[in-house]
Amino acid sequence: xxxxxxxxxxxxxxxxxxxxxxxxxxxxxxxxxxxxxxxxxxxxxxxxxxxxxxxxxxxxxxxxxxxxxxxxxxxxxxxxxxxxxxxxxxxxxxxxxxxxxxxxxxxxxxxxxxxxxxxxxxxxxxxxxxxxxxxxxxxxxxxxxxxxxxxxxxxxxxxxxxxxxxxxxxxxxxxxxxxxxxxxxxxxxxxxxxxxxxxxxxxxxxxxxxxxxxxxxxxxxxxxxxxxxxxxxxxxxxxxxxxxxxxxxxxxxxxxxxxxxxxxxxxxxxxxxxxxxxxxxxxxxxxxxxxxxxxxxxxxxxxxxxxxxxxxxxxxxxxxxxxxxxxxxxxxxxxxxxxxxxxxxxxxxxxxxxxxxxxxxxxxxxxxxxxxxxxxxxxxxxxxxxxxxxxxxxxxxxxxxxxxxxxxxxxxxxxxxxxxxxxxxxxxxxxxxxxxxxxxxxxxxxxxxxxxxxxxxxxxxxxxxxxxxxxxxxxxxxxxxxxxxxxxxxxxxxxxxxxxx
Amino acid sequence: xxxxxxxxxxxxxxxxxxxxxxxxxxxxxxxxxxxxxxxxxxxxxxxxxxxxxxxxxxxxxxxxxxxxxxxxxxxxxxxxxxxxxxxxxxxxxxxxxxxxxxxxxxxxxxxxxxxxxxxxxxxxxxxxxxxxxxxxxxxxxxxxxxxxxxxxxxxxxxxxxxxxxxxxxxxxxxxxxxxxxxxxxxxxxxxxxxxxxxxxxxxxxxxxxxxxxxxxxxxxxxxxxxxxxxxxxxxxxxxxxxxxxxxxxxxxxxxxxxxxxxxxxxxxxxxxxxxxxxxxxxxxxxxxxxxxxxxxxxxxxxxxxxxxxxxxxxxxxxxxxxxxxx
Numbered sequence: 090x091x092x093x094x095x096x097x098x099x100x101x102x103x104x105x106x107x108x109x110x111x112x113x114x115x116x117x118x119x120x121x122x123x124x125x126x127x128x129x130x131x132x133x134x135x136x137x138x139x140x141x142x143x144x145x146x147x148x149x150x151x152x153x154x155x156x157x158x159x160x161x162x163x164x165x166x167x168x169x170x171x172x173x174x175x176x177x178x179x180x181x182x183x184x185x186x187x188x189x190x191x192x193x194x195x196x197x198x199x200x201x202x203x204x205x206x207x208x209x210x211x212x213x214x215x216x217x218x219x220x221x222x223x224x225x226x227x228x229x230x231x232x233x234x235x236x237x238x239x240x241x242x243x244x245x246x247x248x249x250x251x252x253x254x255x256x257x258x259x260x261x262x263x264x265x266x267x268x269x270x271x272x273x274x275x276x277x278x279x280x281x282x283x284x285x286x287x288x289x290x291x292x293x294x295x296x297x298x299x300x301x302x303x304x305x306x307x308x309x310x311x312x313x314x315x316x317x318x319x320x321x322x323x324x325x326x327x328x329x330x331x332x333x334x335x336x337x338x339x340x341x342x343x344x345x346x347x348x349x350x351x352x353x354x355x356x357x358x359x360x361x362x363x364x365x366x367x368x369x370x371x372x373x374x375x376x377x378x379x380x381x382x383x384x385x386x387x388x389x390x391x392x393x394x395x396x397x398x399x400x401x402x403x404x405x406x407x408x409x410x411x412x413x414x415x416x417x418x419x420x421x422x423x424x425x426x427x428x429x430x431x432x433x434x435x436x437x438x439x440x441x442x443x444x445x446x447x448x449x450x451x452x453x454x455x456x457x458x459x460x461x462x463x464x465x466x467x468x469x470x471x472x473x474x475x476x477x478x479x480x481x482x483x484x485x486x487x488x489x490x491x492x493x494x495x496x497x498x499x500x501x502x503x504x505x506x507x508x509x510x511x512x513x514x515x516x517x518x519x520x521x522x523x524x525x526x527x528x529x530x531x532x533x534x535x536x537x538x539x540x541x542x543x544x545x546x547x548x549x550x551x552x553x554x555x556x557x558x559x560x561x562x563x564x565x566x567x568x569x570x571x572x573x574x575x576x577x578x579x580x581x582x583x584x585x586x587x588x589x590x
Numbered sequence: 591x592x593x594x595x596x597x598x599x600x601x602x603x604x605x606x607x608x609x610x611x612x613x614x615x616x617x618x619x620x621x622x623x624x625x626x627x628x629x630x631x632x633x634x635x636x637x638x639x640x641x642x643x644x645x646x647x648x649x650x651x652x653x654x655x656x657x658x659x660x661x662x663x664x665x666x667x668x669x670x671x672x673x674x675x676x677x678x679x680x681x682x683x684x685x686x687x688x689x690x691x692x693x694x695x696x697x698x699x700x701x702x703x704x705x706x707x708x709x710x711x712x713x714x715x716x717x718x719x720x721x722x723x724x725x726x727x728x729x730x731x732x733x734x735x736x737x738x739x740x741x742x743x744x745x746x747x748x749x750x751x752x753x754x755x756x757x758x759x760x761x762x763x764x765x766x767x768x769x770x771x772x773x774x775x776x777x778x779x780x781x782x783x784x785x786x787x788x789x790x791x792x793x794x795x796x797x798x799x800x801x802x803x804x805x806x807x808x809x810x811x812x813x814x815x816x817x818x819x820x821x822x823x824x825x826x827x828x829x830x831x832x833x834x835x836x837x838x839x840x841x842x843x844x845x846x847x848x849x850x851x852x853x854x855x856x857x858x859x860x861x862x863x864x865x866x867x868x869x870x871x872x873x874x875x876x877x878x879x880x881x882x883x884x885x886x887x888x889x890x891x892x893x894x895x896x897x898x899x900x901x902x903x904x905x906x907x908x909x910x911x912x913x914x915x916x
Binding site for chain 2: 290417418503506551
C-alpha cells in the first residue's frame with residue numbers, strides 16, 4: 090500500500106498534473122462563486138477535453154473543479170447571501186450576518202481556513218482509511234438515513250430562540266410543503282403540480298435558496314432603503330478587508346474544525362447524503378456542543394457557526410470519492426458524471442482499485458493536498474479585494490445580485506418558468522422576512538424533509554408496513570436516541586431558564 | 591423594373607442551386623439537437639456524442655445543442671410539437687413510450703396528449719439492455735434461484751430499482767418475473783431516486799436483487815453478480831453476464847435511444863437524417879464515441895423503428911395494466 094501511495098504521490102507531483110490541479114481549482118473557484126452554475130454542469134462539459142489526457146490527469150482536473158467549487162461557493166454566500174453551490178448554503182447562516190457587521194474580510198478568511206482544514210484533514214482520513222471506508226458507505230440503510238434526517242432537523246432550534254419558535258416551525262411546514270411538490274419519488278403520482286408540466290420535476294433546491302436568500306435579501310434592502318437602522322450599517326472600507334483572525338476566534342476554530350471535519354467526512358462517505366446535508370448536520374451539531382454564550386450568537390454571526398459548515402462541506406466533498414472509487418456508486422450528480430468519465434477511460438472502480446490502479450486512486454487523494462494549498466493561496470490574498478464588493482453602491486450591487494440570480498437559475502434548466510417561479514417565491518419570502526420569519530428553517534426542512542419522507546416510506550416498504558424498523562437496527566436506534574436526548578436537553582434548558590427568570 | 595427583379599431572383603436561385611450541389615459531399619449543413627434534460631444526463635450524452643461523431647466524420651457541417659429541462663422531457667417534446675422547428679431533432683428513449691401509455695396530458699396546445707405518435711420517429715441509434723443483479727456475496731447464483739426463493743416466500747425477495755413504480759427499472763424486473771410464471775405485481779419493488787442509490791441499497795443488504803439498466807451496473811461490476819440480462823444474446827461488454835433467454839425465460843427488452851423530428855417533417859428530410867445516422871455508425875469517429883460511452887449499436891431506422899415502438903407499446907401496456915400503474 091505504501092508503494093501505491095508513493096506511485097500516487099509521484100503521479101500527482103508531475104508538472105502536468107500540478108498544472109491541472111491549478112487549472113481545476115481556479116475554474117472551480119469561479120464556478121463556485123457564480124450562483125446557479127455548479128460543478129456538475131462544468132465537469133460534464135469538460136469531459137470531452139479530458140479524454141485527451143491519461144485517466145489520472147483527467148480525474149485530477151475534474152476533482153479540482155469539484156472541491157474548488159465547494160471552496161469558492163462560500164464567497165458569494167458570505168458577501169451576497171447568494172450561495173454559489175448547494176453545499177455552501179449553511180455558510181450564509183452566520184457568514185452573511187458577519188459580513189453585514191463589517192467583518193466581511195474576517196468571515197472570508199475564517200471560511201477559507203476552515204475549508205482548507207476540512208479538505209486537508211479529510212484527505213488525511215482518506216489516506217489512512219480509504220480502502221476500509223467502503224464498509225462505512227454501505228453501513229447505512231434507509232431507516233438510518235431517515236433517522237439521520239430527523240437528527241438534522243434539530244438544527245432548526247438554532248433559529249427558534251426568543252419567541253421565534255412558532256415562526257420557525259411555520260417556516261419548517263412551508264419548507265416541507267415546497268419539498269412535496271412534483272412527482273412523488275416512490276410512485277409516479279404527481280403532487281401539487283396543478284397539471285403544470287414545469288412542476289412535475291419538483292422545485293429545485295438551488296431555486297428555493299436563490300429566491301429565499303439572495304433575491305428576497307436584495308428586495309428587502311430596497312424596501313428598507315430609508316430605514317435609519319440599515320443606513321447605520323454602512324461600514325468603512327478598511328474594516329471590510331481585514332483578514333486578521335484574533336486569538337479568541339482561533340481557539341474557537343481549533344475546537345470546531347476537528348469535530349466538523351469528522352462529521353462532514355463521514356456524511357460525505359455515505360452515498361445517500363452529501364456535502365449539503367453534511368454542512369447542515371455539522372452546523373446543528375456545533376450549536377449543540379458550544380457554550381450558552383456562543384449559542385446565542387448562532388445565526389447572528391458566530392465564528393463556530395461559520396467554521397463548522399465550511400469545514401464539513403469540504404470534508405464531505407473529499408469523502409464522496411470513497412463510494413465512487415471503491416464501490417462504483419455515485420452519491421451525487423457530480424460524482425455520477427465523474428464515474429462515467431472514469432468508466433470512459435476504461436478504469437473499473439472497486440475495492441481493489443487502490444491496488445490495481447494506484448496511479449489513479451492515490452494520485453487523486455494526493456492531488457487534494459496540493460489542491461487545498463493552491464486554493465488557500467488563490468483565495469486568501471484576494472479576500473481584501475473581493476470583500477470590497479460590499480462597498481459597491483447599493484444601486485449597482487442590488488441589480489447585479491438580481492441579474493446573477495435570474496441568469497444563474499436560467500442556465501441550470503434553460504426553462505423560463507423557473508425564473509417566474511423564483512420571482513414568485515422571492516416576493517412571498519420578502520413579505521415573510523418583513524414580518525421576521527426566519528428563512529433557514531425553510532431551507533433545512535426543504536432539503537431534509539424530502540429525503541426524510543423518501544427514506545421513511547422506503548423503510549416502511551422494506552419492513553412491510555411495520556414501524557419496527559425504528560429500533561430494529563442498533564444504528565437507527567442510536568441516532569434516534571441521540572435526537573431525543575438533544576430535544577429533551579433543549580426543552581429542559583428553556584424550562585429551567587424560565588423558572589430562573 | 592419587374593424584369594430586373596425576376597432576373598435577380600433567377601440568378602440568386604441558380605447560385606443557391608449551385609452551392610447546394612457543390613456541398614453534396616456533406617450530407618447536411620446544420621442540425622439542431624433538442625435535449626429534454628440537463629448536461630451530463632443520458633440524453634445529453636447521446637445527442638452530443640452523435641453530433642460530435644457526425645461533424646468529425648464530415649457528414650454534418652455544424653451541430654448545435656439545446657438543453658430544455660422540465661417535466662421529465664415533456665417540455666422539450668411539447669416544444670417540438672407546438673413550434674415545429676426546422677432542421678431540429680429531439681433525442682428520446684424508452685420513457686417516451688411509457689409516457690405515451692400513461693398519456694400525460696394537457697401540455698400541448700389544444701387537447702393533445704404527449705406521445706411518440708405526435709412526433710416523427712427517425713431512427714433508434716443505440717440501446718441499453720435491462721439487467722438483474724445480486725450482490726457478489728449473495729446465495730443467488732442465477733435467476734432460477736431468485737424465482738425459487740420467491741415462490742417459497744414472496745416476501746424474501748425485495749427488488750431495488752433506480753426510479754419510481756411503473757418506471758423502466760420496475761418493468762425490467764417485472765418482465766423477468768412474469769416470464770417465470772410469477773405474478774409481477776406481487777414482487778416487492780423498492781424504488782430509489784437514482785441508479786446509484788439503488789445499488790447502495792442492494793449492497794447495504796436492504797434489498798436482495800436489483801433491476802436496472804446494464805450500463806448502470808458497469809461501474810460496480812466488482813461488487814455485483816449480473817444474473818440475467820434482457821438481450822437476445824450475450825453482449826461483448828459483459829461476456830460473463832448470462833441472458834435471461836438462455837436460462838429459459840423468454841424476456842427481451844431494450845432501452846433504446848433515438849431521434850425524432852417535429853410533426854410535419856418531410857419524408858425526404860426524415861430519410862436523409864435516418865441514412866446519415868446509420869452511415870455514421872460505420873465510421874471510426876463514431877466508434878471512438880461509442881467505445882467511450884460503452885454504447886450498444888442498435889440501428890433501427892424509420893418504418894422499422896415505428897413498428898418496434900408499436901410492439902414495445904403493446905407489451906408495456908399489457909404489463910403496466912397487470913402492475914396496476916395505469
